[in-house]
Amino acid sequence: MTKLDATLNRLVEEARTAPASAEIAARALPLLDLTSLNDDDTDERIAALCDRAVTEAGGVAAVCIYPRFVPLAKQRLSNKGVAIATVINFPAGGTDAAAVSADTKAAVRAGADEIDVVLPWRTFQSGERTIPHDVLRACRDACGDGVLMKVILETGGLDDAGLIEQASRDAISAGADFIKTSTGKLNPAATLEAAAIMMAVIRDCGRPVGFKAAGGIRDTAGAAGYLYLSNVLLGPGWATPSTFRFGASGLLDALLADLGQTTTGRKPSGGY
Template sequence: MGPVTTLDAAARALPLLDLTSLNDDDTEERIAALCARAVTPAGSVAAVCIYPRFIPVAKQLLENKGVAIATVVNFPGGGASAAEVAGETRAAVAAGADEIDVVLPWRDFMAGERTVPRDVLRACRDACGDGILMKVILETGGLADAGLIEQAGRDAVAAGADFLKTSTGKLQPAATLEAAAILLDVIRDCGRPVGFKAAGGIRDTAGAAAYLHLADTVMGPGWATPATFRFGASGLLDALLADLGHGATGQKPSSGY
């Protein structure tokens, strides 16, 4: 194979994108604009990722468009109880969410607590039911320590995670290649299909390409598909489209993603 071009990388990354708006001041109008951006001249993104209150408007606008609706629970702090997380999850699924991005109680995890994080994730898993993806946000920038990140990833997989996700995008550092490498190693060795999501701070094609190259190296070429690999981002879409020759798609999002 020859060298990967910017065009190749952008074309590969776009269908892996969870186009995200998780701003405290989001409005239905802003989410409608996000949904309009999700179907592009170069194809559709994998999902939009929004707060639960916006699921109905997104569901209406994206019906039959081939774009999944992802939402967040226990977000961003990770401090809710298992019962609260179960309730949030059930409500989001009932409203039409296809994917649940749940925050691991990472501060408890850092403090040595294992039962509470496990119970929260299992409650979310049970509330998701069949057919709903559970993406576990580990907040790797908060955990910081490689050993903790690895153990959190293993515990999330044991609790039923369908994806391991780096970050909320609300804490710095967000996604890093170092954390991604640890989580991809966990996924490779876990014995069942689990996906990976890099979220926060990935804003250009070169950045996306670095994560895809890492996934190719650890998991093998061709592993990264929308079923196994996502980018959580807001500004990345415009960069990808520009590199694909389609110019900008409108307003620049203000999210930390």
């Protein structure tokens, strides 16, 4: 990745050493989008994922699943205070705005509360701006009122500080409620460097926008660095479920262990 400016680089280095603790685990748990996005997901696996979403230590923010499982998750988590998130044009970041609109409308009708849509990042990387904007606007319009749009930038593919900054700004301009690092299908996934750039854009954008780190965050120590960046760049009280998410599959059990809770023992076989 292109070198960060000196201030962000210093913050990233500090974030790498942010200590893990039970307090950090307690902060991170309600920020979790508990995720299973495997090609071989089944009703049984998604039902088990939903059953894991409410623990003795509290509930997660959302479950994130493929659209075909939205009705099942909606039924399974009825009145549990856990949102249903799903993915559109995932993971490749398709450029067909009409298809994105239709798929988003179908997911919302099925009960999705949140839509994670992929910026057509390869097209964006090539220098094209109209097509990515049109795709995101189609999703935003199809979401309607009350449904969150989280835009996945696929920062590991962009792999350039300037491109990540511009993609963040363009996603926000197109109506993003959250900007999200990664699909979890490409390496590197979430990085502290990308997170610092994205949070700095959020800080300066002039309206409330959330941040989601997704992919490769597996323990409390991994979560601690992102929370440190949010504290410094956006304020100690900024990271709440309405502004900050971790997209992960295995992180929940690690957080519960650090909170002294019995772990669920039923991790998805993949996802994030």
